[in-house]
Amino acid sequence: MRKLSLLLLLLMLLEGKTQDWxxxxxxxxxxWAEKVTPANPLPEYPRPQMMRxxxxxxxxxxDYAILPKGSSFPTSYSGKILVPxxxxxxxxGVQKKVGEANELWYRRAFRVPANWKNKKMLLHFGAVxxxxxxxxxxxxxxxxxxxxxxxxxxxxxxxxxxxxxELIVKVxxxxxxxxxxxxxxxxxxxxxxxxxxxxxxxxxWIEPVAENYITQLKxxxxxxxxxxxxxxxxxxxxxxxxxxxxxxxxxxxxxTGKAVSGEDVMVPVxxxxxxxxxxxxxxxMEVSLKREGKIIDQVKSYVGMRKISVKADSNGVVRxxxxxxxxxxxxxxxxxxxxxxxxxxxTDEALLFDIKQTKNLGFNMIRKHVKVEPARxxxxxxxxxxxxxxxxxxxxxxxxxxxxxxxxxxxxxxSKQSEDNFMQEWKDIIDLTYSNPSxxxxxxxxxxxGQFKTPEVAEWTKAYDPSRLxxxxxxxNHYAVGDMLDMHNYPDPVLGLLDAKRVNVLGEYGxxxxxxxxxxxxNNRNWGYVQYKTGEEATNAYLNLAEKxxxxxxxxxxxxxxxxxxxxxxxxxxxMTYDRKIIKLDSARLKKMNQEVIQVVK
Numbered sequence: 001m002r003k004l005s006l007l008l009l010l011l012m013l014l015e016g017k018t019q020d021w022x023x024x025x026x027x028x029x030x031x032w033a034e035k036v037t038p039a040n041p042l043p044e045y046p047r048p049q050m051m052r053x054x055x056x057x058x059x060x061x062x063d064y065a066i067l068p069k070g071s072s073f074p075t076s077y078s079g080k081i082l083v084p085x086x087x088x089x090x091x092x093g094v095q096k097k098v099g100e101a102n103e104l105w106y107r108r109a110f111r112v113p114a115n116w117k118n119k120k121m122l123l124h125f126g127a128v129x130x131x132x133x134x135x136x137x138x139x140x141x142x143x144x145x146x147x148x149x150x151x152x153x154x155x156x157x158x159x160x161x162x163x164x165x166e167l168i169v170k171v172x173x174x175x176x177x178x179x180x181x182x183x184x185x186x187x188x189x190x191x192x193x194x195x196x197x198x199x200x201x202x203x204x205w206i207e208p209v210a211e212n213y214i215t216q217l218k219x220x221x222x223x224x225x226x227x228x229x230x231x232x233x234x235x236x237x238x239x240x241x242x243x244x245x246x247x248x249x250x251x252x253x254x255x256t257g258k259a260v261s262g263e264d265v266m267v268p269v270x271x272x273x274x275x276x277x278x279x280x281x282x283x284x285m286e287v288s289l290k291r292e293g294k295i296i297d298q299v300k301s302y303v304g305m306r307k308i309s310v311k312a313d314s315n316g317v318v319r320x321x322x323x324x325x326x327x328x329x330x331x332x333x334x335x336x337x338x339x340x341x342x343x344x345x346x347t348d349e350a351l352l353f354d355i356k357q358t359k360n361l362g363f364n365m366i367r368k369h370v371k372v373e374p375a376r377x378x379x380x381x382x383x384x385x386x387x388x389x390x391x392x393x394x395x396x397x398x399x400x401x402x403x404x405x406x407x408x409x410x411x412x413x414x415s416k417q418s419e420d421n422f423m424q425e426w427k428d429i430i431d432l433t434y435s436n437p438s439x440x441x442x443x444x445x446x447x448x449x450g451q452f453k454t455p456e457v458a459e460w461t462k463a464y465d466p467s468r469l470x471x472x473x474x475x476x477n478h479y480a481v482g483d484m485l486d487m488h489n490y491p492d493p494v495l496g497l498l499d500a501k502r503v504n505v506l507g508e509y510g511x512x513x514x515x516x517x518x519x520x521x522x523n524n525r526n527w528g529y530v531q532y533k534t535g536e537e538a539t540n541a542y543l544n545l546a547e548k549x550x551x552x553x554x555x556x557x558x559x560x561x562x563x564x565x566x567x568x569x570x571x572x573x574x575x576m577t578y579d580r581k582i583i584k585l586d587s588a589r590l591k592k593m594n595q596e597v598i599q600v601v602k
Contacts, residue, residue: 024095028579032350033340044348046203048379051300058204062108086197089342098198100174109164119208121155126202130173148372149428173198179418183370183393194569197343202374212236213297219435220467223307226272230265237261248284274323275304275437277364280385304437320558328601329559331365337568339578352380362594367561370394381438389441394449412452441469448476458482474507490529493549505559511573514538514584519577521569528573539586546593553600
């Protein structure tokens, strides 16, 4: 029986390397889709803020099967799927729907490198939407619930010696029929609602570590005090263990801090150079777990010294400040969808492209809208220098819109299961981005979508991560909590409400639509808030809205978000086409105007 099992595993491994693969369907694609192959999709190291030298990607061709919910293990598989692209995407090679009544099964074989002997072995998933159960060599090793954040399992006790290993993953995702956070995913895509995403959609990888090792870093800079606080969580820490953190610039140590395991490490950074979008300076960082003077584990990281805060200006208007200076934040609503990979960019170059283009258009901020990106996206924002407002993906149902008065909206009554799941996933999202200097604002709710217990959620968010500002409900039912009052208005910017004690921001406006033939998801069902026939008309409309925004800034606005970065499926109000092949508006005129908008605040 064992020989047969090993033979099957070997066949799986060989099939995964040799089977023909091609994108499914005939939808539009980005230029990077042509660079995707089964040999090594998305090969970059997936966790830039906590890097170790040894690791192995498990991306590539896996077996897949779709079975009715509650079925036992598949007796056979339907074909191959390219991981980490979700099954509904073209780049998966499958492009099938799964639905609430079914479960998606994955299987692959892999070898542990011979030079990893005597190491603990971790299995990492970047993200799986939504509930994942995992088996290694027919032993169930864990379950994870949450579609947007990383999770890991210890494989060590269940690995076969000098043999192929069998990995099986089962996924269930009810999409918009469940209570879980899902963002713009629906079973019936239309307008501003897009295709469902099911299963593995970020990198899967294995990593060797020591018996005791660093599991998480949380880094908080203190620019005013010229020091950085580092919290290093340890698996299996011993009483004699301690953490040493070194901050470096050009390979030279500029500050060192030490603390016993379990205590935060305070590291001086003399004459700290600040991180700005105009100069995104990053210090390197080394974090070591030590015992009796010897390094047990070490990871490489980085830190950006920046401060986000609010302060009233000379006219009494509460302003956003970056590094103790008034700083108007202006950027696009960024959905983070791709015509070929849906939730997953086809390549790391593609992931970086949207950020670079946003900066090239003169913006200094991105609002990541009801979606969470892989860790590498936030790394690119840190490196390129762009501020990020991070939304919580919406889910459950939408309560009625009730503006009886300024502070009294009608909220959704969720089940305890739904509330608990929301808070767990929100905590995990905050943990994922805790150390990224680019991330400056947390947005738990958007437009009352799934909005519940707003004061409690906002207060919890601020307490859990006091180093960021909290935008409690972007365009939603409003309460006098958090750091911001956020209004939405389409298409024109309007200063509808004003809060004298908090920052006032325009969380969404614009939505200028322009159909671009040859670059459409569908030909006959396209939608935008307002539509124009030519790029020149659309550009003029954009500039007209920006002029109106400029006039409102002195009276109260400290940030604005234009809808949106790209077209997405049948929503055609992007600055770029969905396939990223065309910038639809005049980029030079936009850049000049966007810089003028930012410079209104001094």
